[in-house]
Amino acid sequence: MSTADSQILSCSAALTQDIFPNIAGSYKLAKVGTLTVTARVLAIALTGDNNVFALVTFSWSALASGLGPLLVLRVGRRALNLSTAIAMMVTGIATALIWNLGFELSGAMYDRKSQINSA
Numbered sequence: 001m002s003t004a005d006s007q008i009l010s011c012s013a014a015l016t017q018d019i020f021p022n023i024a025g026s027y028k029l030a031k032v033g034t035l036t037v038t039a040r041v042l043a044i045a046l047t048g049d050n051n052v053f054a055l056v057t058f059s060w061s062a063l064a065s066g067l068g069p070l071l072v073l074r075v076g077r078r079a080l081n082l083s084t085a086i087a088m089m090v091t092g093i094a095t096a097l098i099w100n101l102g103f104e105l106s107g108a109m110y111d112r113k114s115q116i117n118s119a
Contacts, residue, residue, distance in 0.1 A: 004041075012037040058100050065092035 012034040016024055023029035048055065066089045073080060080088075 008038055008041055009034070011041075058096070061100065062093050062096040065096040066090075068092065 012030075015037060016030045016033040020033070023033065069092060070080070070085055070088050
């Protein structure tokens, strides 16, 4: 539970401080942002039929797909403008979503089917 509430608070802080900095000064709007993130997380937790391992595996694949190519180019000292970087992240995350939800190919990459059945 400690990890869950810490992640909710850090996500809502990123939302209110970084993505929408104009609402950072308003206490009420910051609380609305935290409640919005909490409601979304709660809805995902209640409606999702996946186990924790499947959610963590998907989260890591989306994170790696979204940031990996960008990181490789930046380590290679390639200059990127903001729109290209955002397009790379959106494409990577969309690819992870399509791979996992569209084609359901995560079982081919990660052996989670046998781990789910053995539990």
